[in-house]
Amino acid sequence: xxxxxxxxxxxxxxxxxxxxxxxxxxxxxxxxxxxxxxxxxxxxxxxxxxxxxxxxxxxxxxxxxxxxxxxxxxxxxxxxxxxxxxxxxxxxxxxxxxxxxxxxxxxxxxxxxxxxxxxxxxxxxxxxxxxxxxxxxxxxxxxxxxxxxxxxxxxxxxxxxxxxxxxxxxxxxxxxxxxxxxxxxxxxxxxxxxxxxxxxxxxxxxxxxxxxxxxxxxxxxxxxxxxxxxxxxxxxxxxxxxxxxxxxxxxxxxxxxxxxxxxxxxxxxxxxxxxxxxxxxxxxxxxxxxxxxxxxxxxxxxxxxxxxxxxxxxxxxxxxxxxxxxxxxxxxxxxxxxxxxxxxx
Numbered sequence: 001x002x003x004x005x006x007x008x009x010x011x012x013x014x015x016x017x018x019x020x021x022x023x024x025x026x027x028x029x030x031x032x033x034x035x036x037x038x039x040x041x042x043x044x045x046x047x048x049x050x051x052x053x054x055x056x057x058x059x060x061x062x063x064x065x066x067x068x069x070x071x072x073x074x075x076x077x078x079x080x081x082x083x084x085x086x087x088x089x090x091x092x093x094x095x096x097x098x099x100x101x102x103x104x105x106x107x108x109x110x111x112x113x114x115x116x117x118x119x120x121x122x123x124x125x126x127x128x129x130x131x132x133x134x135x136x137x138x139x140x141x142x143x144x145x146x147x148x149x150x151x152x153x154x155x156x157x158x159x160x161x162x163x164x165x166x167x168x169x170x171x172x173x174x175x176x177x178x179x180x181x182x183x184x185x186x187x188x189x190x191x192x193x194x195x196x197x198x199x200x201x202x203x204x205x206x207x208x209x210x211x212x213x214x215x216x217x218x219x220x221x222x223x224x225x226x227x228x229x230x231x232x233x234x235x236x237x238x239x240x241x242x243x244x245x246x247x248x249x250x251x252x253x254x255x256x257x258x259x260x261x262x263x264x265x266x267x268x269x270x271x272x273x274x275x276x277x278x279x280x281x282x283x284x285x286x287x288x289x290x291x292x293x294x295x296x297x298x299x300x301x302x303x304x305x306x307x308x309x310x311x312x313x314x315x316x317x318x319x320x321x322x323x324x325x326x327x328x329x330x331x332x333x334x335x336x337x338x339x340x341x342x343x344x345x
Contacts, residue, residue: 057103057106057107059106060102060103060105060106061099061100061102061103062099062102063102064098064099064100064101064102064103064105065095065096065098065099065102066098067098067102067200067203068094068095068097068098068099068101068102068197068200069091069094069095069098070200071094071098071196071197071199071200071201071203072090072091072094072095072196072197072200073091074196074199074200075194075195075196075197078196094197097137098200100137101133101134101137101201104133104134104137105130105133108126108129108130108133112125112126112129120161123156123157123160123161124157126156126157126160127152127153127154127156127157127160128153130152130153130155130156131148131149131150131151131152131153131154131156132149132152132153133152134148134149134151134152134153134201135147135148135149135152136148143193144191144192144193146191147188147191147192147193147198148201150187150188150190150191150193150198151184151185151187151188151193151197151198151201151202152184152201153187154183154184154186154187154202155180155181155183155184155187155198155201155202156180157183158179158180158183159179159180159183159202177203180202180203181199181200181202181203182199182202183202184198184199184200184201184202184203185198185199185202186198187202188201217245217277220238220242220245221277221281223236224236224281224305224337225330225332227305227335228305228306228307228330228332228333228334228335229330229331229332230332230333231331231332231333232333232335233333233334233335234335235335235336235337235338235341236305236335236336236337236338237337237338237339237341238301238337238338238339240339242339243298243301243339243340246269246271246278246282246285246301247269247287247298249271249274249275249278250269250270250271250274250278250282250285250287251269251270251271251272251273252267252268252269252287252289253267253268253269253270254267256268260288262290263290263291263292264288264289264290264299265288265289265290265291266286266287266288267286267287267288267289268284268285268286268287269284269285269286269287269301270283270284270285271283271284271285272284279319280307280319280322280323280326281305282303282305284303285301285302285303285337286300286301286302286303287300287301288300299340300338300339300340301337301338301339301340302336302337302338302339303336303337304334304335304336304337305334305335305336305337306334306335307323307324307326307327307330307332307334308323308327308334309323309324309327310323
């Protein structure tokens with residue numbers, strides 16, 4: 001429940017999403033105290049939070065219905081004759097198709113994981129799966145298979161490529177939504193379909209699939225901080241997708257790598273030029289990789305997760321202040337982070 005007069009919520013937010021921003025330490029001021037302008041990036045839709053597992057599909061169906069209904073409304077608004085062409089029957093059909101497509105889209109997102117975690121080959125497979133699924137839904141509901149296929153596949157592949165190679169704006173929710181929606185609309189239009197209904201499919205792919213990357217990243221850092229605040233000091237194992245995410249975001253110092261034999265090398269990986277969550281959580285870590293004719297194969301990751309103070313000048317002044325503040329606030333216990341701890345060369 002929200003009180004717009006004080007810009008405060010009645011229940012406290014149980015998480016500190018970004019310890020680098022002091023506004024997040026006010027547990028009653030979600031979304032920088034302005035939920036009408038910003039959204040909580042946790043990805044915790046109501047049913048996803050209340051019903052782990054099945055909840056994400058319920059939320060996907062609801063959002064799919066909303067987006068598809070909005071797409072139908074836009075297509076009518078921009079048609080010749082405008083809203084005189086409105087049909088409640090067609091609106092209901094669009095909402096139903098959107099709900100079905102939302103569930104399918106969420107399922108595909110669950111299978112393929114975060115964007116880029118399986119490389120460009122994985123994104124091509126994701127795009128084909130989206131295209132085939134949306135094509136079948138279109139054909140099943142009386143539409144054209146190729147129009148659905150083009151909208152689903154093109155919006156997925158374009159959105160993924162844009163996120164992977166398009167810079168900081170492309171990684172933002174606005175950039176992802178805008179580009180995926182445009183690609184979906186163009187794909188539908190190019191095959192003789194309705195631009196706005198294709199755009200709705202593209203928006204669905206962005207909202208329920210590509211933005212999942214942000215949700216998974218949030219869950220990763222939330223797990224780390226809860227483990228730290230839990231105070232056990234037990235080792236923390238990261239998943240394969242989390243390992244790939246760290247490799248993608250970090251900068252490996254290949255020039256100063258140490259040869260440890262049998263073609264394997266140990267090198268530092270730093271996150272000082274990454275976003276603040278990575279910069280504060282990891283800073284610098286260690287990876288082990290093997291060189292092959294087909295490129296490097298990464299086997300191992302290690303870091304010590306702590307917020308212990310360091311001599312002034314080791315970190316930037318801002319990061320040192322934030323680190324010390326979080327350490328004092330959380331009273332956590334440091335622990336070791338591994339990927340493939342039992343690895344042996």
